Amino acid sequence: xxxxxxxxxxxxLSEEAFLTINCTYTATGYPSLFWYVQYPGEGLQLLLxxxxxxxxxxxKGFEATYRKETTSFHLEKGSVQxxxxxxxxxxxxxxxxxxxIFGTGTRLxxxx
Amino acid sequence: DAGITQSPRxxxxxxxxxxxxxxxxxxxxxxxxxxxxxxGHGLRLIHYSYGVKDTDKGEVSDGYSVSRSKTEDFLxxxxxxxxxxxxxxxCAISGTESYEQYFGPGTRLTVT
Numbered sequence: 001x002x003x004x005x006x007x008x009x010x011x012x013l014s015e016e017a018f019l020t021i022n023c024t025y026t027a028t029g030y031p032s033l034f035w036y037v038q039y040p041g042e043g044l045q046l047l048l049x050x051x052x053x054x055x056x057x058x059x060k061g062f063e064a065t066y067r068k069e070t071t072s073f074h075l076e077k078g079s080v081q082x083x084x085x086x087x088x089x090x091x092x093x094x095x096x097x098x099x100x101i102f103g104t105g106t107r108l109x110x111x112x
Numbered sequence: 113d114a115g116i117t118q119s120p121r122x123x124x125x126x127x128x129x130x131x132x133x134x135x136x137x138x139x140x141x142x143x144x145x146x147x148x149x150x151x152g153h154g155l156r157l158i159h160y161s162y163g164v165k166d167t168d169k170g171e172v173s174d175g176y177s178v179s180r181s182k183t184e185d186f187l188x189x190x191x192x193x194x195x196x197x198x199x200x201x202x203c204a205i206s207g208t209e210s211y212e213q214y215f216g217p218g219t220r221l222t223v224t
Binding site: 091105 | 143145152153154155156157160162170202204206211212213215216217218
């Protein structure tokens, strides 16, 4: 079945460092791909999305490119801030359903 | 922010008692979802609804039932709570783009 694999956390960075959070997927067909973010004590929020191969999703300085050849959707940001500290979830839209499949989440901690 | 609320926000209950969690939306969205979030598992879908009185099971539906008698309300019931159902429960809604989900603030349920 469809699945999403994310790198284990926590990822610990200093402010202004470069961020990469890896995400790979296994899926039927060509799913839409998403990154959601969860700040402490809150529900998830959609951060960015890509719906087809080579699409780049971007929002708030975060980017991710849909790579069909490597079945990946890695999240990147050039310069992280303390306020980016959160849990990041990679997800895919399961083919021919109305459901999202989530990865296990990666906690990011940014220190001043 | 999407108009989505969950009640109660926190609940402690005893093993064997029935529990109902409520999700309420003001967006008139078609799709509603119940997830549970547990460490190491990310988010897992319990049940979802694609319209009034139209519901379907997710990957962890055993021990849970749902009802949707109005567009705006989606109820999750634990008929006889067990300690394994201690978790944080999130409701989500989506409109025409079913994969773009908006999450409520969550309900922390503890079963003792």
